[in-house]
Amino acid sequence: MTAPIGIEPLLAISHNTLVVACGVAAVGFAAGVIGCFGVLRKRALVGDAAAHATLVGVALAFLATGRRDLPVLLVGGFISGLVALGVLVLLKRCSRTRDDAATAIVLSVSFGLGITLVSGITARGIPGGAGLEQFLLGHTAALTTADAVLLAAVSAAAVLLLVVLLKEATLVAFDSSFAAATGWPVALIDYCLVMLVAVMVVAGLPAAGAVLVTALVVIPPVAARQWTDRVPTMLLLSGVFGVVSALCGVAVSAVVPRLATGPLVVLAAAFIFAVSFVVAPDRGWWARHRQRLAHQKQ
Amino acid sequence: MHPPLGEPILEFHDVTVAYGRRPVLWNVDLTIDEPGLFGIIGPNGAGKSTLLKAALGLIPLAGGTITFFGRPFAEVRGRIGYVPQRETVDWDFPVSVSDVVLMGTYGRLGWFRRPGRRERDLAGESLARVGLADVAGRQIGKLSGGQQQRVFLARALAQQADVYVLDEPMAGVDARSQELIFGVLSELRDAGRLVVVVHHDLRTAAQWFDRVALIDMRLVAVGLTATVLTPENLERTYAGRLDLLDELGRAVEERGRTS
Numbered sequence: 001m002t003a004p005i006g007i008e009p010l011l012a013i014s015h016n017t018l019v020v021a022c023g024v025a026a027v028g029f030a031a032g033v034i035g036c037f038g039v040l041r042k043r044a045l046v047g048d049a050a051a052h053a054t055l056v057g058v059a060l061a062f063l064a065t066g067r068r069d070l071p072v073l074l075v076g077g078f079i080s081g082l083v084a085l086g087v088l089v090l091l092k093r094c095s096r097t098r099d100d101a102a103t104a105i106v107l108s109v110s111f112g113l114g115i116t117l118v119s120g121i122t123a124r125g126i127p128g129g130a131g132l133e134q135f136l137l138g139h140t141a142a143l144t145t146a147d148a149v150l151l152a153a154v155s156a157a158a159v160l161l162l163v164v165l166l167k168e169a170t171l172v173a174f175d176s177s178f179a180a181a182t183g184w185p186v187a188l189i190d191y192c193l194v195m196l197v198a199v200m201v202v203a204g205l206p207a208a209g210a211v212l213v214t215a216l217v218v219i220p221p222v223a224a225r226q227w228t229d230r231v232p233t234m235l236l237l238s239g240v241f242g243v244v245s246a247l248c249g250v251a252v253s254a255v256v257p258r259l260a261t262g263p264l265v266v267l268a269a270a271f272i273f274a275v276s277f278v279v280a281p282d283r284g285w286w287a288r289h290r291q292r293l294a295h296q297k298q
Numbered sequence: 299m300h301p302p303l304g305e306p307i308l309e310f311h312d313v314t315v316a317y318g319r320r321p322v323l324w325n326v327d328l329t330i331d332e333p334g335l336f337g338i339i340g341p342n343g344a345g346k347s348t349l350l351k352a353a354l355g356l357i358p359l360a361g362g363t364i365t366f367f368g369r370p371f372a373e374v375r376g377r378i379g380y381v382p383q384r385e386t387v388d389w390d391f392p393v394s395v396s397d398v399v400l401m402g403t404y405g406r407l408g409w410f411r412r413p414g415r416r417e418r419d420l421a422g423e424s425l426a427r428v429g430l431a432d433v434a435g436r437q438i439g440k441l442s443g444g445q446q447q448r449v450f451l452a453r454a455l456a457q458q459a460d461v462y463v464l465d466e467p468m469a470g471v472d473a474r475s476q477e478l479i480f481g482v483l484s485e486l487r488d489a490g491r492l493v494v495v496v497h498h499d500l501r502t503a504a505q506w507f508d509r510v511a512l513i514d515m516r517l518v519a520v521g522l523t524a525t526v527l528t529p530e531n532l533e534r535t536y537a538g539r540l541d542l543l544d545e546l547g548r549a550v551e552e553r554g555r556t557s
Contacts, residue, residue: 042388181355
């Protein structure tokens, strides 16, 4: 077997790029798999609120440690993402604000705060602070081998946990009141699923950035749903779509320096979605169009 | 199957339920101490479904107690099968008919264990009982409303319960499916189970149920169907509803024909 053509320019660049590509591919896969349950539970935007809030934690973690250490920054981002989700829950419970409005408020306010912090750090010229902007739109070229290994490990753990919980997660996502009546702790299982989405949003930051990382947990699942009527197949397919999208972003941004990865990843995912939307058997636009025609002929 | 002597199968004691600060059910006292087909009847917004959900621990009680076999629901939930309203789930969800029926076995399986041959056989039998064995592999959204309702019934059958609780199982269901569902419920009754059904159609209620409770935010009447579905009781339950006269007329007429 010969290597696919697209890999060769990567090999020509460096060993590190290859390791980074593998790490980011793992993130793409896990984000696609985990994202399925966000979409199936109809909570696609919850991840987005968490994603936009990660910037605050990233900036604060940098200010606290004075170093641009990826694990530290990501832990900071994870914490501020969770805080934002907590605020979201409180806002819905304690005020009469509707779901979508509450999400929009938390998302924009936390993002505004994050941008203020990051641009403040950049403006002050704090050493190392300039790189923080990379968390806005993603920039995989800056990743080290150790970073990539960490991201891959986190992704593997997330997928493993979801596979273990697959039966319970499917039950809760499909029919939460039946799940509750038959004794399953719906809130706990929901909480695990939201945590997994938050973890993948944070792990996806280097690849796609705070603004666009949601696309990694939403577009591949929606595209995968077009092709199949079964949850396990959907998870697998969504993971594959995530890998392809992530790798496209890494490959192009590795070849063209200073190009942010995030937009490329999202464009690749959008392309897969568009193709799925049109040509998927049964659910695709073309298949339904032909069904309509056949129906009219009868 | 039969409850220990003296313990009612299902007992509501002074139950009050509120959504926020607005009470929807007041001081309901209701005891069911023998198996059979039991209808909970009342107008829209009377709190019928609320009563069921409260019994299953899905809505907190503002006051009172509900027990199955003399014990709180949480201790005996394995013995209670549940059929929720059809509209509560997304039928576009990527699962097959048999996947959904298998969910009835999850409670018994517990955490992390996957359904095996025994569970698959049970799901297959349950599907056959509701006449859907031939669509087991189909995605649930491709079924008719009546078939979807039968999938939910099959899932409850796979729970292998002693008490079955159904929330509006006949709503938006075609005549053939209604008959099939009623047939399965009658089988359960004949096998000594208690089947509690929230139902809104007075006409069929008179034909189907052994006993009924009339509910309009409070318990209006309870007992044998023939003695409860009287014009006076119906008037008290449906007072002020626009469709009253029509429904009432049909119900009384049906009762006269069946008794």
